[in-house]
Amino acid sequence: MAAQHDAPLETLFLPFASGVLSWPAGPVLFLRARDGWPLREHAQPGQLVCEQSFRPFADALEASGWTVRDEQQLADDRTRYAVVLVLPPRQREEAKALFARAVALAAPGGIVVACQHNNEGARSGEGDLQQLTGLGGKLTKNHCRAYWTAPLNGQHDAALAQRWATLDAPRAILGGRFQSRPGIFAWDRIDPASALLVEQLPADLAGRGADLGAGFGYLSAEVLARCPGVTALDLYEAEGRALALARENLARLDKPATLAYHWQDVTAGIEAEYDFIVTNPPFHTPSRADRPDIGQRFIAVAAQALRPGGRMWLVANRHLPYEQILNESFGQVRVAAERDGFKLIEATKASKSATPARAPRSTEPKWGRGGRA
Template identity: 60%
Template sequence: MAADADPALETLFLPFVEGRLAWPEGGVLFLRARDGWPLHRQPTHGLVCEQTFKPDADALQRSGLTVCNDGALADAADGELPAQGKRYPLVLLLPPRQRDESRALMARALDQCAPGGRVLACVANNEGAKSAEDDLRRVAGAVSTLTKNKCRVFWTTPRSAPPQADAETLIAQWRGLDRIRPVADGRLHSRPGVFAWDRVDPASALLVEHLPADLAGRAADLGAGIGYLGLELLARCPRITALDLYEAEARALELARRNLQPCGDRVALGFHWHDVTSGLPAAYDVIISNPPFHAQGRAERPDIGRRFIAAAARALRPGGRLWLVANRHLPYEAVLHEHFGAVRDVATRGGFKVVEAVRGR
């Protein structure tokens, strides 16, 4: 069971703790579920957790909870329910920060709420709680609210009270807000909610600009996102023979698979829904990475990048090369020098740094 404090998760369950709501018979769907002690302080029979972020999904499974991710991977433009196709008397939701993704997820929650059932959501105040509550009210009618832990939990029984006149139209629009679409002048496909979803982020662009053409052999992209770095590596380095993409967010990994599909007839491609911080299962000649430095919250997490670097060092063959881009202020130098025989700064621009590190022989 996760031990870290999670104010939003704790506040989400406040209506049940205070006796305002009862846990229903017939099953509960928890969208963007996270593990934590509030999930385990009272019986939660029939709970199905949906989570596409690998570390959170693994934590839920370690706690013995039922976990799926297939619903969130479906193209929202299809308007389909997850594979199980079930409607639930209660749908719990931790809406994401990205507004379009949040609204699309609310539409899904309403679609999967059984007649007479409830949708219940919680958002931190500094991540748009009031706006999220207003969004749910617009499409579902009257909303009840509690606040605690600098968070707001709000719930509704859809259509139990008249929603705004345009509610059905809005729900139909919101279903498709996170649909897959072309970005970057049509070169890539993306969707709201994934990292830098509608653009090529400047850090990745800086790394691509400095990738040397002599990189060769089996390569890996750690934290691959929608596949931009991998695609550029293959375009610029013709001696790469295989590429494995590791990504913790399944929604992004499915996009990477789509974006790199044209390269599959040239090199062997592997797509891995994987938490890089747990290590890598194979050996490589080249690793590229723009590692994340946030988890699911706003706080900086440089420890994630350090663990990416350590995992890369263990997976590289002697003489193997790591090409890394990161924010200049992130303290990665110590772990780089600890794990690699040679480290050099290649470029700095716009607050970012590109580093090459070579594993000693």
């Protein structure tokens, strides 16, 4: 479900709502689209095509009846658009590549309209689009900046657009072991939380497992390399761009395990039973809003998906409030390691045969602030 107040989305449509720009009769493309009331105020059914690789946002758009396409589908389609709307990401290389694609997908005489929150790179984004095409106008409201091109008739810097178009292309990282691309979480490195989990990963993980929030596949690759008893591994990832990379990265491995890839919002629940789960859950949205409830929901979903006696290995920032949901969802919880502000948790689902005596209710968590079980 879209947020009730989405300042960049509302400000993006403000030039049309205020009459500064005219809404076209022709087709409109919305890159990095999000659902909300401004779409319904302006776009007609069948007029608007949305591109969104983040599954919760894509689901919300489709639930409202909008057409959602992925990057490859747009590349294969020859349609050119009277207006291309853009909500640029914070990662600058990814944003520049998105601007280059927006210009390429605009029809002759079409315009590109973008908007960002002031704290999410708005000034840089405006400067980048101005460098590429020149600006036709801009306005500020809701702590956001909307800016747009003049009608495009080939006057943009074509050589610059060609260079920018490749800035977020997949490329080899970590000595060629993985493929990644700008805009993916920790796209050019192993983040320290995942590194901590891998260092403590037990070799006895076996059977069918899942990686919740798999990113470009680093944790899954390490599970397969270090745990020979794993027979099947399911990767769940809400960001489609990351999941495509994970599929490519794991295809390089010579491992007998059965692999499955799910472009899915884990917080919506998963329907499977697993012997183990590994996860480094997100705790913010693509707009970088702090959302510890996302990680809490990952924990609850993992507990539901594990068989009795199954184990979850979770790594998280130490300050995140996960104690209560861990204690409520699992039979045993212990802190396996701590380092650099991160905590690694091993949580075991209670066995069906276990009938522990009920102790008096305590306000203390099963593991203390000092990080010991």
